[in-house]
Amino acid sequence: MSHPASLTEPLELFFDYMIRERGLSSFTEKNYRQQLDVIVDFMVSHEVTRWDQLDASWVRQITSQAKRDGLKPGSISLRLSALRSFLDFLVLRGTLNANPAKGVSAPKQGRTLPKNLDVDEINQLMSVDEDDPLAIRDRAMMELMYGAGLRLSELINLDVKDVAMRKGDLRVIGKGDKERVVPFAGQAKEWLFNWMRIRSQLLKGPENALFLSKLGNRISARAVQKRMAEWGQKQAVNSHINPHKLRHSFATHMLESSGDLRAVQELLGHADLSTTQVYTHLDFQHLAKVYDAAHPRARRRKSERK
CATH class of the missing domain: 1.10.443.10 (Intergrase catalytic core)
Incomplete structure (x- = not known):
């Protein structure tokens, strides 16, 4: 699926900023890229071609789609975290007035017990x-x-x-x-x-x-x-x-x-x-x-x- 430059160019600016200015690790960069690529796929499939078209309703649809795809709460939280960080960057640049992902909560994660040794x-x-x-x-x-x-x-x-x-x-x-x-x-x-x-x-x-x-x-x-x-x-x-x-x-x-x-x-x-x-x-x-x-x-x- 081809992605319009209006979506991909701001992403490259974001990663350049995060690596140079914030010291983003290569591991986190890889994870964020994977999550944001999936989000861009979702947006393009729904004919959303600019980041300023993204509102809280769209963000909730992104998390709902992740649930339908069978993602666990931790993976959905990671996807939301990547999106929030990127949208914060767009707010910092003046592209957005506010971050629409701020008010969207990640699904609660169950607290798993580690197994102990006898x-x-x-x-x-x-x-x-x-x-x-x-x-x-x-x-x-x-x-x-x-x-x-x-x-x-x-x-x-x-x-x-x-x-x-x-x-x-x-x-x-x-x-x-x-x-x-x-x-x-x-x-x-x-x-x-x-x-x-x-x-x-x-x-x-x-x-x-x-x-x-x-x-x-x-x-x-x-x-x-x-x-x-x-x-x-x-x-x-x-x-x-x-x-x-x-x-x-x-x-x-x-x-x-x-x-x-x-x-x-x-x-x-x-x-x-x-x-x-x-x-x-x-x-x-x-x-x-x-x-x-x-x-x-x-x-x-x-x-x-x-």
């Missing part, structure tokens, strides 16, 4: 008995992520000074630069100590990072993800291993053992209790039952229960 799988994964410095580092990272429920970003941003080995706690900077102190013990403490004893073998120069790459600098998030996936395969764990799965397993196992939702919320560094509910498989009905049974002014009389 205790046997955790033990299987952690059975790393090699004395290679990288293997010791990797086990220390995995033990700490599972033992303290850390986010990947929190793990890689730890500095040596953030570790209080004797007390068994970590100073962690979480989302929104919020600081919290989390405890660690047992295998996590033992393997972190093992790592600290040999950390200098990878050190090439001044470096504050707790966990180092083989080049002697702070290990990257991608390297951690890759190494954990490799250990999952090497240890023949059925589930694909990633850092988030270890954090989720920590939350699930802690809640199963303690039943203390608030404590798990604090340990994970969640601002909202609802986020912890999702992580720990709890639903509102369960919380309501706990509330009804525990709160002194919420307990119903026997006559009300009948």
Whole structure:
């Protein structure tokens, strides 16, 4: 399908601007191009040949067509995001007076639960008995992520000074630069100590990072993800291993053992209790039952229960 220059030329100006001025990544550019090409196809098929003809009604039709095409909510959200960014650019250039996609909401996405590992799988994964410095580092990272429920970003941003080995706690900077102190013990403490004893073998120069790459600098998030996936395969764990799965397993196992939702919320560094509910498989009905049974002014009389 041929596209009129009135639609394609502003797109090329948009991508040039976003790459040069806003530092748009090649990955995002590719995704945005794919989404906007589909939108242009839709417009041409409906004889809409100029961007200033696009109004909120047309934008809603674009999302409706995406639903009919079987796109998932996340993909529809990406399409809308690409369109909003482009139309913002047209507003900036004075081509449009307002962005017609601003008032159109993306479909709600269901919050999916990541699968956790059971205790046997955790033990299987952690059975790393090699004395290679990288293997010791990797086990220390995995033990700490599972033992303290850390986010990947929190793990890689730890500095040596953030570790209080004797007390068994970590100073962690979480989302929104919020600081919290989390405890660690047992295998996590033992393997972190093992790592600290040999950390200098990878050190090439001044470096504050707790966990180092083989080049002697702070290990990257991608390297951690890759190494954990490799250990999952090497240890023949059925589930694909990633850092988030270890954090989720920590939350699930802690809640199963303690039943203390608030404590798990604090340990994970969640601002909202609802986020912890999702992580720990709890639903509102369960919380309501706990509330009804525990709160002194919420307990119903026997006559009300009948």
